[in-house]
Amino acid sequence: AERTFLAIKPDGVQRGLVGEIIRRFEDKGFTLVGLKFLKVSRELAEQHYDVHRERPFFAGLVDFITSGPVVALVWEGEGVIASARKIIGATNPLSAEPGTIRGDFGVNIGRNLIHGSDAIETAQQEVSLWFKEEELVSWQPTITPWLHE
Ligand code: GTP
Ligand code: MG
Numbered sequence: 001a002e003r004t005f006l007a008i009k010p011d012g013v014q015r016g017l018v019g020e021i022i023r024r025f026e027d028k029g030f031t032l033v034g035l036k037f038l039k040v041s042r043e044l045a046e047q048h049y050d051v052h053r054e055r056p057f058f059a060g061l062v063d064f065i066t067s068g069p070v071v072a073l074v075w076e077g078e079g080v081i082a083s084a085r086k087i088i089g090a091t092n093p094l095s096a097e098p099g100t101i102r103g104d105f106g107v108n109i110g111r112n113l114i115h116g117s118d119a120i121e122t123a124q125q126e127v128s129l130w131f132k133e134e135e136l137v138s139w140q141p142t143i144t145p146w147l148h149e
Contacts, residue, residue: 001076001077001078002076002077002078002079002080002081002120002123003033003074003075003076003080003123003124003127004074004075004080004081004084004116004117004123004127005072005073005074005115005116005117005123005126005127005130006025006072006073006074006075006084006088006114006115006116006117007070007071007072007073007114007115007130008021008070008071008073008113008114009064009065009070009111009112009113009114009115010064010065010067010068010069010070011064011111011112011113012071012105012113012114013068013069013070013071014068015105015113017105017113018071020105021101021113021114022071022073024087024101025073025075025084025087028083028087029077029143029147030075030076030077030080030083030084031075031076031077031139031141032073032074032075032076033074033075033076033136033137033138033139034072034073034074034127034131034135034136034137035071035072035073035074036071036072036130036131036135037069037070037071037072038069038070038072039066039068039069039070040065040066040070041066042062042066044129044130045061045062045065045066046062047129048065048115048126048129048130049061049062049065057110060110061110064110064111072130072131074127074130074131074136078148081116081117081118081119081120081123084116084117085116085118086100087100087101088100088101088102088114088116089101089102089103090102090103091109091112092109092112093105093106093107093108093109093111093112093113094106094107094108094109101113101114102114
């Protein structure tokens with residue numbers, strides 16, 4: 001099944017939004033298959049944001065993501081990658097729609113609370129960058145027949 005990688009960034013943790021954010025993906029009907037709480041190393045942060053290496057905000061982004069604990073998550077479900085991006089909202093919280101995580105809780109592009117993989121290939125790369133295979137749990141929620149025909 002399709003999987004995506006999400007990370008609640010240090011601002012989301014510091015603001016006490018971990019439960020609220022996880023709630024939104026549980027409520028939607030996606031399945032949690034991986035979860036850990038960690039202080040991100042510079043090496044991991046730089047690998048994760050490697051596509052942005054040449055951007056002017058790269059150093060600040062790496063400093064920020066390593067500045068405090070992060071909650072790393074893997075969610076499973078049909079269409080979860082694109083749907084999670086919608087639930088998260090636009091990169092700049094000021095233009096993110098109300099009802100999205102960034103739209104409801106953020107005001108600054110450098111403090112946008114959560115990361116979500118943007119495509120199938122990046123989701124696979126990010127899941128394997130952040131998690132070992134044995135840290136992921138395949139399971140079948142008992143409510144499955146009430147979510148899918
Ligand atoms: P992620 O899910 O975190 O990858 O966000 P995104 O996919 O919505 O945006 P993108 O991958 O383009 O940028 C990665 C992160 O870099 C963003 O989440 C922002 O925190 C940060 N970022 C992007 N553009 C800017 C910018 O112009 N200025 C600053 N300060 N940060 C930026
Ligand atoms: Mg991105």
